[in-house]
Amino acid sequence: MENQELKDQSSDQLVLKQPRKHKVAHLVFIILAAVLIFVVGGIGGIGTILLFSANNGQIASKLGIKDFSDIAIPTKQKIVIEESSAIIDASNKVSSSVVSITQKKTVQSVFGAYTSEGAGTGFIITSDGLVLTNKHVVADATATYQVITNDGKVYDATVQSLDSVNDLAVMKIDARGLTAVELGDSDELKVGQWVIAVGNSLGKFQNSVTAGVVSAKDRKIQASDSSGGSSETLSDLLQTDAAINPGNSGGPLVNLAGQVVGINTAVAADAQGIGFAIPINAAKSAIDSIKKTGRIIRPYLGVRYFEITPAIAKQSNLAVDHGALVQRGTNLTDFAVVPGSPADKAGVVENDIITQINGDKIDENNSLISLVQKYQVGDEIKLKVFSKGVEKEVTIKLEESKS
DSSP states (O other), X not given: OHHHHHHHHTSHHHHHHOTTHHHHHHHHHHHHHHHHHHHOGGGHHHHHHHHTOSOHHHHHHHTTOSXXXXXXXXXXXOOOOOTTHHHHHHHXXXXXXXXXXXXXXXXXXXXXXXXXXXXXXEEEOSTTSEEEEOGGGSOOTTSEEEEEOTTSOEEEEEEEEEOSSSSOEEEEXXXXXXXXXXXXXXXXXXXXXXXXXXXXXXXXXXEEEEEEEEEEEEEEEEEEOTTSSOEEEEEEEEEEOSOOOTTOTTOEEEOTTSOEEEEEEEEOTTSSSOEEEEEXXXXXXXXXXXXXXXXOOOEEOOBOEEEEOHHHHHHHTOSOSSEEEEOOOSSTTOOSBOTTSHHHHTTOOTTOEEEEETTEEOSXXXXXXXXXXXXXXXXXXXXXXXXXXXXXXXXXXXXEOOO
């Protein structure tokens, strides 16, 4: 009965008979007139005058309405804002420049010969066929490689240069008129900023798009291949929760402007939503070098070292709590100082601690290798070195890395 009563009280008839009909009707008139003013802007001024007329019946009369119950009230329309449009636009902008990379090699086993295959991703950096990818994607000199563009064309590819510092490589295909990516500025990235990963997921799903955010910056990891047979230390990486799967390695990490801000390189296998990318700014000098000389040229000191942290310094009773401790590797050929290298020529020896380069402190935020890469082959830099209990300064002329 309550529902029925409420229904009856909402009828036009009850409104007209309500003792306070003047106030209620006046309120209805105001609302309806406001709707009409909004919908029919041309009579806005007239509607306002009529709205405040002393007699509500005159309002209906002047509007040509017999009864306000005859007025059809427009229904509300829900406006949907397409928040994914920026991701769609960015994906469309970069997709034509993303390529899939396939690897094939003949492997001899006790059961006979078979063909081993692998897959990765790359992206076009010049219209005449230079493709940037990860070094670990194309590091096998005994394999053959092909590049498949987004339109399905297949090209034989050659590895033109490998980066001795970062997990980067440049390939070359015989093509013209390709669409090169636009490079962004990875230094401007903020934690929480949206990014997109594009790649040949699992080696089967070409140009798959995943989206996420920049989870952190300046990460350092120990990366290895799926077999664990080779590993390397990578630093100053971007961390993202955009899904990165096997086959995505070498693909671009893109901002919402469609600019490449990173190169996807590794994923935490025992976690979810933790992937890593090399900042594009770390690759720009390599890209410039390959364009100018046809190969990636990197400066180097010629030392093997591990980074000192306050915890390590305390545990090992070191004289300083930061820097790079020069030490040999586990193999006999892993020299602490490479014979004939710039460091060797400058008198750096095993167990020296390099604490600064041109006044920049070597610590957890600035690694030795990242500071060296700020300079060019032929530049002279000053190192502050703690050697045998004495702090000294040495000058080194950087040379090209041959590895």
